[in-house]
Amino acid sequence: MTKTFSTAAAQETAVLVALIHKDQSSLQAKEYLEELAFLAETSGAKTLQTFTQKLEKPDIRTFIGKGKLEEITAFVKHHKVDMVIFDDDLSPSQVRNLENTLKCKILDRSLLILNIFSLRAKTAQAKAQVELAQYQYLLPRLTKMWTHLSKQKGGIGMKGPGETELETDRRIVRDKIALLRKKLDKIEKQSITQRKNRGKMVRVALVGYTNVGKSTIMRLLSKSNVFAENKLFATVDSTVRKVVINEIPFLLTDTVGFIRKLPHQLVECFKSTLDEIREADILVHVVDVSHEYFQDQLEIVNETLSEIKAGNKPTVLVFNKIDLMPQKPEPQNEDEIETEESEEHLLTLEKLKETYMSKQDDTTVFISAEKKQNIDELREAFFYKVQEKHFTIFPNYLKKAY
Ligand SMILES: Nc1nc2c(ncn2[C@@H]2O[C@H](COP(=O)(O)OP(=O)(O)OP(=O)(O)O)[C@@H](O)[C@H]2O)c(=O)[nH]1
Ligand SMILES: [Mg+2]
Structure with missing residues (x-):
């Protein structure tokens, strides 16, 4: 299953991964991966390859099984892939373990969507809303390992809040969250008045x-x-x-x-x-x-x-x-039998x-x-x-x- 999209000179490259299990058939996994490739493309990344694995439930440490991880690692190394994107949310420790092995950026669907939203938001309200969502996503993932890798790698999934804040402790992020909430409350009050005035x-x-x-x-x-x-x-x-x-x-x-x-x-x-x-x-x-x-x-x-x-x-x-x-189809002649x-x-x-x-x-x-x-x-x-x-x-x- 290879998907190729139009390339730009310095476009980042991605590999996509989804699981097949009792609640997600291979057809569904294919459908989700197609959508994930579109999300990656919207974010500016070119999908080089997609991988699926049949697994009853995600591996608690690495999301995918050992053999599949080796296969992907070899591909990533050979093609110097910038990021691996998983269709489901990963736990902070899964991200850490995967980063250790794959030695590239690890993203999940949520982070990719958050990234697109942050690129698209124009109004102060939308910007603050996305930023708040990004900080909330980041907070449980704020670990030394992530900080270390994120500092080295820029680009998709690593932009927005966090680039500098990642180096600091959780409290600063919590303060940021509180501040954004306050800011949003204020905007919210204004928009309620606006809506009433309509x-x-x-x-x-x-x-x-x-x-x-x-x-x-x-x-x-x-x-x-x-x-x-x-x-x-x-x-x-x-x-x-x-x-x-x-x-x-x-x-x-x-x-x-x-x-x-x-x-x-x-x-x-x-x-x-x-x-x-x-x-x-x-x-x-x-x-x-x-x-x-x-x-x-x-x-x-x-x-x-x-x-x-x-x-x-x-x-x-x-x-x-x-x-x-x-x-x-228009019938060619009157006697035409429906095929x-x-x-x-x-x-x-x-x-x-x-x-x-x-x-x-x-x-x-x-x-x-x-x-x-x-x-x-x-x-x-x-x-x-x-x-x-x-x-x-x-x-x-x-x-x-x-
Ligand atoms: N062929 C065709 N294309 C359409 C039609 N309506 C919209 N499009 C195209 O579909 C794409 C998406 O249209 P949008 O209007 O941005 O869709 P949207 O629902 O606002 O999308 P989001 O804001 O991303 O949620 C654009 O490239 C449109 O030109 C249609 O009736 N026929
Ligand atoms: Mg629209």
């Missing part, structure tokens, strides 16, 4: 897995210049815009994307950003229907929404990127529409934000959902047709 307007939040097209939809509907790109976590700060559809105004919020195994430190630190979702009247759950594992992503988003107590809200389910779906292959094609858009539109209670729309397909239907769905809520806030308001 008046009674209906509030809609775009939610979904990372890279599904939330910001692209935001840009389309609010005609604003929200940042979108084909990388994970393009958005980590939430943006609010006023949108008017058929004379009904509402507030639309673009939010941070979700991902599986989202570091718990981040969820906790992003509380106020997630409040935008919790306090929304309506959720617009965006799904990248062209993604091989979109159903898993949909479930992960639903689980995360429940975890942050934002499940059970009126929702518009938007299946985006339909332009990337295989189309139903197995064309049957398979039927599991495309048509089948999906049938399944989801009949099954879900929520409003479901299939669009392409990029190619502007079905956008009228999207506006209509927004309009009816917003109107319902608007009606409860302003009872004298007369219902309109779209």
